[in-house]
Amino acid sequence: MQGRYTAPATLPARQGFQRVLIKAIDPVSEHESTAVLTVLTSSVSVSPLIQVCNYGERIALSARSSRATPLKWTVVDPVAGESGTLEDGVDAPHEKFYVAGAGGAGNTYVLDTITVSDDQHTQSIQVLVLRHSPMLFITLVSVNDQRAELKVVVNGHDLQVTWSLDGPGSIDATGVYSCDAEAPERYVVVFAEFEDDALGTMAGHLILPLPLSGSSGVVQALTGTAGGSAANAMPRSLSGIVQRAGAGTLTQGWGAVAAVSRSELNRHIEQQYIERYQDLAFLPLFTGDIVVDERQGDTVRLKQVELGVPVLSFLPDSPGSGSVLVTMNMVSGRYSGLHQPEGSATTVSGSSIISEPMGFRLAMTVDLFVGDEGHVLLDLAGGVDIACNLGGLDDVINLRLADFFAEEFKQIALHRRVFSVLQAQLNRYHVQTPASLRLVTRAAPRSSDARMDTTTGDGALVLFMGAQDGDAEGVFAPTDDFVYPIPDDRGEDGQPTYGTVLMLSQETQSMIERERLHVADCLKFTGGRVFEPLEQYRPHDLLLFGSLRSTQASITPLFSTLKAGQTQRFALHNPQGEEIPATSWSALSIKSHLAAGSGSISSSGVYTAPGLEAIGHDALRVVITATYEESGAVVKVSALVGVVSRSMELAPSVTVVPGGDALQPVSLAASTLDGSPVSWALLGTELGSLSTVDKGALFSPDARSGKRALAVQQIQALGNDRGIATVLIAKGQQTLRIEPAFVPRARPKVAVQLHDDSALLLGFERRWKVAGGLGTVDQQGLFMPPDQAFVASSVVSCEVLSKGVVMAYGYSVIELSEVIDEESWQEMSMFIVTVPGSSPPYGNTGNLYPNGYQQLRLQIKTQIRPHNNIEYELSPTERASMRLVDDESNQCIESVLSHLEGIPEGDGQTWRVRSQYNRFELSGAGVLAAESGLDASRTITQYFFLHSRAVSGFVKVFHAKFQDDNAKWWTSLMVEEINSKVEITPRHLPRFDARSYTFIPRRAHGDGGDPPVDPPSSGAPDFGVDVHFDYQFETTDYWTLTFINPETQQWVNFETLKFLPSKPDGDGINTSIILWESELEEEKMFSWTGFIFDDPAVIGDVSKVNFDEALQDVMGDVHTLDIDVKMSLFETGKLVISLHRLRGLKYIPVGDSRDKLMGEIVVLLLDKQGNAHKRRIGFLATGVGRRNRLMHTLYSV
Template identity: 30%
Template sequence: MGTNSRNEILNQMAGKSVMSGWGAITVFNRTRINRFLEQQYITRMQGYSFIPAFKGAVTLEGNASATVQLESIMLGKPLLSFADEASLDESYATVTMNMVSGTVLMMQPGERVARVATSLRIRESQGYQLKLRIKLSVVAGSINDQGLVIMDLKEGVDFTCDVLPDYLDQAAIGLAFKDYFESLPVYQRVFVLGMLDVSQYDPLAPKEFAILTQRAPGAEKIAASNYGDGGVVVFIRVAGDKEKGVLPSEGSGFPYLIPDDEEEGVSIYSAAIVVAEKWKRYVGDEQISKLSSLLYPGAEVFESKDTATPHDYVNFGNVNPASTQLAIEPSMVTLQAGKSETFKLLDAQGVPVTGVVWTAKSLNSRTLNAAGSISSSGVYTAADQEYIGHDTVRVVITGTVYQEDRVFTVSAGVSVFVDNMVVAPQLSSRIIEQNPKPIKLSVTSTSRSQLTWTLSQPDVGTLEFPTPNTAIYTPPTFEQAEFETVQIITAYDASTDQSASSTVLLFNDFLTSKVSPSYVRHMKRSASQLFEIADDTGEGTKHWSVISGEGEFKDPSVGEFTAPDTVTASVSIVKCDWIYQGLTRSFYSTVELDRFEDEPDWKDLNTFSIRVLDSRGSLTDAGYAYRNGLQQIKLAVVIETKKVGQDSIRPSAEELQTLRLLFSNGSVVDPLLPEQSGIIPGTSVSWATHTIANSVHLYPVSSASVSASLPVPLDEESTVRLEIYVHTTAPAKENSTFHMSFIGGALNKTWYSTELNESLGKVTLTPIEIPKIQENEFTFVRTEIDDGTRLVSADSSAPSQQHLARTVALEPEPEPGSEYDFKLRTIAYYEFNFLNRKIASFKFTTDQDSGGFARKSTVRWESRLQEETMFSYTGYAWNPALLEGIPEGEPKKNHLQFDPDLNLLVTKEGALTIPVARPAAVGGIIFSMHRTDDVRYGDAKEGEALIVRDALYDSIFANVMDEYGCWYLMEVSFPEEKVHDRENLAVRFL
């Protein structure tokens, strides 16, 4: 048993509240959060919102005057840990991001002659990491009233990167990454940890929340099995609470609410939900679903394991993939050029899905061949070495499948390396001294690796092996017979029969003679490099040689080095002996060789055009959208490069990430987060772009659009076609003209769409006012389901077809004494439908912003006399026109739904369990009106029943959203009491 079992938590909660005044608390552990972060990381690779490669020079603090060059540094998925300083007081979490690929070069500082101190090629399994501490934050509200819990990497503190051993150097490199994150747009640096829907108005609907982090008991101990474990704690003010609570402090006794019980070594729980004792009567599956909605909608769901009520209500469970969620296995993989991996698309139960369309796209390549290929059965084959064009190519594998009239798209990531096995650093140099600085070596490896380390002759210094994939080389403490000594340290993997080496260059003393260049990086096969010595007097003789590695000086008297035709060793050491009047001076330089050829650069464009793609599929130069911030204007972008010789080259995904929509004055239209559906209401943002299409219908056009013809691409392999989506909340009919730009090409130039063809390079976009609902745009038809001649028991099945009611005209109630007065128990449906649109979301609300929670039923007695028993009340049911990613609000049910407090008035058992006799049309709502003669007005005379009776006398209000993203406020009510027209409901739009 662990230290924080379910029973131990219940003992801490017994007989007292742990809520500190909050209505609800939810807790999710790091396993759930890190799975979500991985999903985002991979999904963003599919679009154009991934973190691009870092490149820059960093001035170090631990080494005076030293500079380290970082190139093409790709960072892996962010992972949260709570091992360091997570507490209820500080609310910080530790974020680690593995360094996946790239190169690092540091020249030895403070010496007269430049020499390489360390040079390495990075692979993720070497274990280098960027680490930071971060406080989670909340962005309240969005287009769907979703409160986002975000992790903004630029807000991190204490950045460190351990690619160099000195801590001050690590801090300096870490600070460079912080500056880098600050320069990135929000959609690349911000990750969403979850969402809370604050638009609901149930008593338990979230209205306001605060975030803390909490370390699991014992998780600070490195030897503990749960080291680094912890959770995000969300304190929620629910709609029933007028005020929020206070936040507990560290040491206050607030329990860690996720039990550590296990079954067969597997954790039973990963999440918990607690509801204050005073609100526990409202707890149901729907309310638990809303409270656990700190999740990406539709991706994962809270699954209850068990519940208890020690005082407050607590629900222990797990967060698991939703039944509709698909996943690719493996999700992330590394491959050597030319090798293959099989991908499978699995459903939530782990069963392979058939009918998958597979694609492979490279993120940092400009040629189609570099992406490799994937078969219809999911077998991906990486590009061969001759096509790869980089030390590392990042590829996103995407599986698309059509199920139940929906399109599901899931992605996985692949890192393709020229050399799968690499030792880092691959080059180091040291001056022999009494207190030598050791060199830590790390090799890429897998769980199957069987590594053997060897040291070349002459065997000087010592080699130790602290872990299977690391070694520590310590140089000798005494001078060698030769001024320079080269040590080759090789790691051999018996499981793959591959090896990789690191070169260490030792000098007896500091260098005094300069050679230019002092080092060469990224030299290709068969290439040439001319070296010159700085102290050449024009006399004497020179003898150039390769003292370690490959390549040659065809004429030893001339410093022209030629790389080998086939590169097998990554480092060559070149030397020049200069002899003059019997005196010999030696000069040294290093060459690092690449086994791949650089891909060609594109230099110019043939086409850079943008058009509006309207709802009919026509291309035009004008676009329209309702100014609701949710509907999109779809822009079709075409970019074609000019061929370089016979090579077809296209902009890479990294270059396309810089694509921006610009106002006519050149200012940038800000992009949204991938997880945002649209512009947050009430913000100052009036225009925004997105790289992902939402499911809201485009603005309807009445006739086919007319467009100038687009130029026919000369070469499809040189052409990129993509779509950008525009949202607006700008004032109606204030149209604006937009064009686009991006950065790319051999000169890293900024290109503008209006430069090549101004008419095809700009569009005019116009916001449209949200239309007001007119009475002739909807129907509200009364249908009698039971006309009072047949008493339907509350728990009976739906009436048979012959008893389904007749439709009656909405006329004033007959005079007292007429036939209707003798029908004491009736059910009528009032069916609401728009004539030219459907409802996609339906949420009860309040009539004002004063807080509180919404009512879902309205009631009316024949009179307000204490003995009055003639009673009418409403229910509802609806059938959403589902839009992917848009919450439908009130769920579709097979039974009529009522206000949860109505059972305080209608106390007869089963009276509120009524099947839906006839479902609503898709996108329509039914308001049911029930008339009965057995609810006495005077029975609700005190406490909650009296409060509920008076509250339910008011109208009910609901927000409805149509398929075009427009929200409307609806009021449904009985007539005024003085009208005495108890039979009819009325609807109006406010």
């Protein structure tokens, strides 16, 4: 028998193939064999049947034929400028690449059909090309074997769309699809379109698998249901977000909502992180011993561990909170493990030099919060669920390390540990700046852009802001239909197009003057970054899509790493990316006590790292600073460079595994300067197995190695350099003490003398040997390193023998290195605290107004006693740790947050300190000396600026302290008897009454001359007596408020202005007031006010008179509010209330805007000495013509 099989002539219409089981049986032996044969309806098979892609994408298509003939590929009826093209596959004749076309203007979709034919059959592939993300989302309401009901649901409402399809069956106007049971197609593409007046044609699609019969569950799983996730699918494209914003779901009843993406927030924090090095406000280096197991004597030692930039990620499981995940890489430092059981010798259980590429990090969850002046703040001391991976596979060590960092963060001064994430500037002059705000953090939903699918932790900070003119706060927390507002649109470079979105409700829009969008200006960032709107839409809410644009120059590269002695050119670029010259360059190492440790930098920005003879540490952080001038001001910007002593580091470089039956595996990591990959291999006798894990390796000791007293396995790492990690497997306790037990740096050809405990087993033979690694040791314990140093450690052991039997042993671990340890200072010759300009002989007393803003300058001087005839100075790290201490409680005085200028009213602290001079006049100020910053000489001078809100007359005593590189605290009390402390007395605050102020009008517009402050004398004057007003129907007077200090009788300028609520029980703020001559129906004589104030910190705020936005609703087009300031009548440091009069505005009896402005305004002014002035300003209380003049009184709650 031949076994010839004949396939059936036909198959069921919808059955694309049929499998046939063929079995052959030997009748003699009864052995059998089985084969499977597939019968196809077509000799051509294709994959995929349909593919959805974005325009410009390249999609792989494949087809095969059961016949030997070649395949013919064709794009059916291509449309020029819209359809895609086919390209040949690479060495694969059965493959083609479809390259999607541009799609044509106005199209959401292009549907191309590609046919594939042999000489007998033809099959087709369809590609649905998206020109932009769909704005409509089709959901499945119900499905059965014959029909499927479809809808487009927007904000909970059905949208009446136009339906169409490509494929078998039909769809009616209500979205009910009816299938064709006899059709062979396996899917149908359904389209929906809607014409919007503002957005034009919006479209969406859905691919329904066929047949419906027997697969309704599959259809529902693929499409979702109206009540499921598909109905609430969050659009990520700009067009989709705009469409969903049509009914106010973005603003949620708030006046404005701002959303800032993770990438822009992290750039902002990164810039703060770098800038703080200029002001000695960088994060400290962490040094300390952490007890892991007290009973076993296990301790972990950290030495100058540096943490990198805090990076924010967003948590998908906490959508209603302000929580973020903060991750900080460990950039440098040294990690050591020590083992010292009671009665036994100290041994090293592990040692690692930390470098950033190794992937060691600290992670924690932190709640963002809103501080004073609308700042959204991140306080590292508030971190919870802290996790650390520095301990490798040892969870106990990682837990102890996490606890250590949690406690250390709480001890860091506020100005070093708190970062400003964003500022929504509150309570400035304009009512549309936010009066209150709430925040949430939102993880980004899955992106419609395939390139975004791999991102994790993406999200945004969302601020909900209540406008000062608005009603109560909106919905909080936001409802489920709140659309994630950051689009995922990307530019040609693959980077996100938009990073910040500002959304204004219709109510807020009505308050905003044309082309004066102050709400956009209220988003503030450090480092000269401003919000730049790129797109604007107004479907219902006003949507501004943009990004943060830098207005400040920057250095490139911003972060870099060099090996000792290498060079790197740094360049200064303006915001447009063009290189500009710097007036000067400087370089400073934050660890070094000598200038040589900083390296050098040329006038053209070429930096040369210190050589191995000068680096003095495993690694250095060097601050590169460029100075340039802009608009007459000197500006400094910085970059950071890491200088490493070796091009490769291993972690751990050495580690000890306890012997016995249960041996622990060892996780190994490596870093290379150029980022090149590393290969791993066991050297010498193999005591276990080695496997590659992620970018590192895992060594698993075998059972036999755990039975030996001391076994050493060395593991080679080979990359751009060669390194050797050492694993010691030690059974039992080391009984012979070796000193030193650990040598962190042994230089080539420089001998290291080791000593054993000669008192143990006195007189017995000693045998020294190199148990692992390179180098030699003689029988007196003198170890000689190899001629060339590379990344490796040597293990030198000493055994006590009795007739050849080992009675006791010990070992020392020696790391090979070419670095010469930087010697440091030992004693101080000066540490004094004084008040500059205070009375002799000691200069240690001072006073200040306890108003929270006036500063008293304190001077701290330190000088190091020369050591070995070398004159050292405090390192920048040591200087940055300087704190002012309350002499009575011994508690450090907390700092003023960097974004504030003093202690706000209501602060719980009565004393705070700032490292920088603020805008207010110093108490007892003479000439303000320049701050030392990063420029140091041998005698270091640092200035602290003290603030107070303490009780007047209560003397407070302070001294100073700092922490050295070995974590020892030094106080001024330890070094000096005279000038070791200062005594500060809060002064009595001056009392202000009406005699302390003048409020005088000057005629700015109109005739009649300058009016007197008071109206004509008693009684109701006849018309014409008040000549400055009676015949002058349209005038403008500038009422100027000035202040004289009653104690000094000197005029004092006002420095800041803030408006307060004018109603006792309300929080509404108005900046203008209005009044008609009478409340008669036909009254047309009308007065209103504006204000003029020059805040020195705000550029260009005096060109126009400022008015409350509600005034426009009252006045309409009767009179313009675009009024220039008459500069000849204005003086900086004074508050001017402009009083405008006109004839022609008919009396308005009721109305929200009218009611808001009928009353008084309340201002809070801080004068140049920091004293507060709360004044209530209004029209005259009584009398005919009271709208012509103003008066002011004390404001008290």
